[in-house]
Amino acid sequence: xxxxxxxxxxLHYDGSSCNGxxxxxxxxxxxxxxxxxxxVMNTGxxxxxxxxxxxxxxxxxxxxTVKQLYDQMPRPKVVVAVGVCACTGGVFxxxxxxxxxxxxxxxxxxxxxxxxxxxxxIMDGIIKAVGIFQQRSNEYKAQVKEKKKAAKxxxxx
Amino acid sequence: xxxxxxxxxxxxxxxxPEPIHIDLVVEDERVIEAIPSxxxxxxxxxxxxxxxxxxxxxxxxxxxxxxxxxxxGMGYCEAVEHIFGVDIPDRAKFLRTIWAEIGRMHxxxxxxxxxxxxxxxxxxxxxxxxxxxxxxxxxxxxxxGRLIFSVNKVGGVMKDIPADMLKIILTxxxxxxxxxxxMKKTFFNDYSVQSRLKGVGVxxxxxxxxxxxxxxxxxxxxxxxxxxxxxxxxxxMLDFEPIISEDGDCYARCYVRMQELxxxxxxxxxxxxxxxxxxxxAVAIKGNPDGEYFMRVEQPRGEAFYYVKANGKPxxxxxxxxxxxxxxxxxxxxxxxxxxLADVGLLVLTIDPCISCTER
Amino acid sequence: xxxxxxxxxxxxxIEADDLLKRSLELTKSGYRFSQACxxxxxxxxxxxxxxxxxxxxQLHNLRVVIDPATEIPSITExxxxxxxxxxxxxxxxxxxxxxxxxxxxxKLYRIRQEAPMGPQKTEEEN
Numbered sequence: 001x002x003x004x005x006x007x008x009x010x011l012h013y014d015g016s017s018c019n020g021x022x023x024x025x026x027x028x029x030x031x032x033x034x035x036x037x038x039x040v041m042n043t044g045x046x047x048x049x050x051x052x053x054x055x056x057x058x059x060x061x062x063x064x065t066v067k068q069l070y071d072q073m074p075r076p077k078v079v080v081a082v083g084v085c086a087c088t089g090g091v092f093x094x095x096x097x098x099x100x101x102x103x104x105x106x107x108x109x110x111x112x113x114x115x116x117x118x119x120x121x122i123m124d125g126i127i128k129a130v131g132i133f134q135q136r137s138n139e140y141k142a143q144v145k146e147k148k149k150a151a152k153x154x155x156x157x
Numbered sequence: 158x159x160x161x162x163x164x165x166x167x168x169x170x171x172x173x174p175e176p177i178h179i180d181l182v183v184e185d186e187r188v189i190e191a192i193p194s195x196x197x198x199x200x201x202x203x204x205x206x207x208x209x210x211x212x213x214x215x216x217x218x219x220x221x222x223x224x225x226x227x228x229x230g231m232g233y234c235e236a237v238e239h240i241f242g243v244d245i246p247d248r249a250k251f252l253r254t255i256w257a258e259i260g261r262m263h264x265x266x267x268x269x270x271x272x273x274x275x276x277x278x279x280x281x282x283x284x285x286x287x288x289x290x291x292x293x294x295x296x297x298x299x300x301x302g303r304l305i306f307s308v309n310k311v312g313g314v315m316k317d318i319p320a321d322m323l324k325i326i327l328t329x330x331x332x333x334x335x336x337x338x339x340m341k342k343t344f345f346n347d348y349s350v351q352s353r354l355k356g357v358g359v360x361x362x363x364x365x366x367x368x369x370x371x372x373x374x375x376x377x378x379x380x381x382x383x384x385x386x387x388x389x390x391x392x393x394m395l396d397f398e399p400i401i402s403e404d405g406d407c408y409a410r411c412y413v414r415m416q417e418l419x420x421x422x423x424x425x426x427x428x429x430x431x432x433x434x435x436x437x438x439a440v441a442i443k444g445n446p447d448g449e450y451f452m453r454v455e456q457p458r459g460e461a462f463y464y465v466k467a468n469g470k471p472x473x474x475x476x477x478x479x480x481x482x483x484x485x486x487x488x489x490x491x492x493x494x495x496x497x498l499a500d501v502g503l504l505v506l507t508i509d510p511c512i513s514c515t516e517r
Numbered sequence: 518x519x520x521x522x523x524x525x526x527x528x529x530x531i532e533a534d535d536l537l538k539r540s541l542e543l544t545k546s547g548y549r550f551s552q553a554c555x556x557x558x559x560x561x562x563x564x565x566x567x568x569x570x571x572x573x574x575q576l577h578n579l580r581v582v583i584d585p586a587t588e589i590p591s592i593t594e595x596x597x598x599x600x601x602x603x604x605x606x607x608x609x610x611x612x613x614x615x616x617x618x619x620x621x622x623x624k625l626y627r628i629r630q631e632a633p634m635g636p637q638k639t640e641e642e643n
Contacts, residue, residue, distance in 0.1 A: 014175045016198040019513040020223020020304045022175065023267060027293075030270075030286040056513075061627045062176065062197045091220055094208050096633040097201040097626070116223055116304045192619075195601075196626035201609075204634050366571065369550040369598040375571075382571045388523045451526050451567065451576055462552050464565065475556035484552070487598040516626065 007039040008133045011049030013069055015102065017056025020116030021083035025053055033119045035126055046072040051129045054102040057085045057092055063105050070106045076136035078129045080110040083117045090115060160185070166501060175512040183498055191493035193486060199516040203476055210471035211237060211446055216307055221478055222514035223304050224267065225456045227260045230309035235389050236452035236463040237311045241442060248436035249313035254391040254428045256308065258421040263292040264457035265414045268509050272411060275506045276353045281343055288336045295329055298322060313439025323429050330422050337418055344415055354408035358492045358504045361405060370488035372459015372481045373413045374508050378405035384455035395427045410507045445469050458482055458509045480514035526576045533581050533589050540592045543568045543577060551576070553602035555610045557635055562612055566592070585636050593618035611635035
């Protein structure tokens with residue numbers, strides 16, 4: 001766990017978005033914007049991911065999928081809601097099948113507004129998420145240290 | 158007979174950024190049957206007609222799909238204009254055509270990139286998306302939005318493209334054409350691309366007809382069907398022939414879409430040359446629509462179907478979008494039968510899936 | 518210059534009993550199935566089945582108007598492509614359709630609400 005703090009991996013899940021934000025997320029990872037220079041990498045496997053990018057609102061069917069993906073990710077983890085639909089539900093808020101933004105299902109750390117969210121905004125969101133991720137892993141490391149110390153003390157006594 | 162088992166494909170899958178779930182019944186490595194289950198992105202935007210009036214619906218309709226957003230808005234507006242019985246100004250027609258073709262280019266480039274990614278040609282994927290950014294810059298320059306640019310309204314368009322921007326569009330078209338010619342060589346002549354695409358997922362003309370497939374997917378099997386021939390927007394004033402291929406395999410679908418990119422460049426050039434120098438952008442719309450109309454437009458993915466029914470109130474009674482991908486799902490299931498499991502990802506890609514418009 | 522073909526859309530209002538017969542006739546004469554949709558208007562379902570021709574671009578709509586309680590037969594035996602459209606009508610509007618080839622039993626979109634665009638909608642408003 002100690003060595004991965006500087007290069008978190010991204011997992012992208014398309015909630016019920018219109019695809020606009022999804023292709024902007026993809027555009028972020030391709031040469032013109034190139035989010036990979038920030039040390040993040042796109043992955044398709046939730047078990048190896050550290051940052052979850054959710055686009056689009058939550059509907060009754062994908063709620064379980066989003067929850068499951070979130071649970072499969074190892075701690076510490078950060079969630080970024082990309083686009084106004086993932087933040088609040090957006091234009092589709094009044095639709096009969098939309099429950100609301102991503103925060104109705106999982107805790108969201110960074111909100112990226114926009115319809116569709118611009119790549120620059122998404123990059124900003126990713127940078128913020130990397131910051132939060134680093135902070136969380138530091139806290140986690142400190143906790144582990146604390147525990148080890150306590151265990152040592154316990155052994156000595 | 159081998160052992161039968163069921164392999165789930167999706168909803169979260171590396172090859173597709175979007176969620177679709179298909180249960181694949183496989184026998185050893187061969188797919189026997191494919192049963193799709195959709196609904197991960199179902200929002201129910203058709204139900205919004207009760208809460209939004211017919212002008213506001215334009216914005217909702219544009220968000221059916223972020224890739225062919227402009228064309229969705231155009232299809233809806235044309236349908237409502239038909240009910241009103243108004244004829245929009247010529248300049249607005251040409252502007253719609255230019256935006257529609259720019260949108261088609263960005264969609265096809267996106268698809269070619271994803272296809273390259275699908276068979277593991279990362280370099281080509283990045284090339285396509287690099288060129289696509291140029292097209293997106295055009296959209297941003299002319300309208301202010303990269304993907305979803307609400308320039309349509311019932312009765313015309315909201316923004317004008319001034320003459321200097323038209324010039325920039327033409328120079329960008331030249332640049333993009335050069336790049337495309339380079340890419341075309343790789344897509345059409347590269348040995349590994351050919352061996353991956355040729356003869357995979359063949360559908361015949363009869364099968365296409367029976368399954369009601371549309372768009373480049375149908376045209377790749379030799380069906381001459383291009384809704385632009387219906388003559389909406391400025392297409393009656395432009396010269397084009399539907400591009401078809403007879404083979405019906407993945408390679409043919411790639412061929413059709415690649416050639417359509419060149420066709421779009423040609424159409425944009427024609428439209429820029431023929432656009433009236435000045436004129437109104439929209440006609441005034443008075444009152445509320447009353448009546449019904451079935452409108453068909455050709456989107457990057459095929460024929461989109463709009464059904465609008467109104468009864469003289471601001472809110473429509475019914476607005477129905479039948480997107481091209483929804484029409485292509487039966488074709489996809491048929492195509493998946495009797496293929497190798499390893500080809501499934503590629504085959505799903507070749508219908509140009511856009512799940513958010515499939516499920517609305 | 519490419520030829521422009523824009524034939525007038527045909528709207529044919531038929532009885533529910535004639536639906537299968539007419540769809541069979543249309544498919545036999547070379548039409549492809551284009552779409553099917555329902556609308557809930559003034560207490561009745563208006564079902565539109567659209568067929569179109571690849572070559573002439575002719576759009577032929579069959580319109581069936583039925584009571585919400587009436588059961589209509591599925592056309593999937595004749596037009597396999599209609600399966601998703603019929604499941605959609607059944608789930609979103611609550612149209613009673615019998616004998617669909619691949620019946621998702623109202624689980625196509627798996628929405629919580631039952632028939633959100635069907636008869637209940639108007640009752641709620643009143």
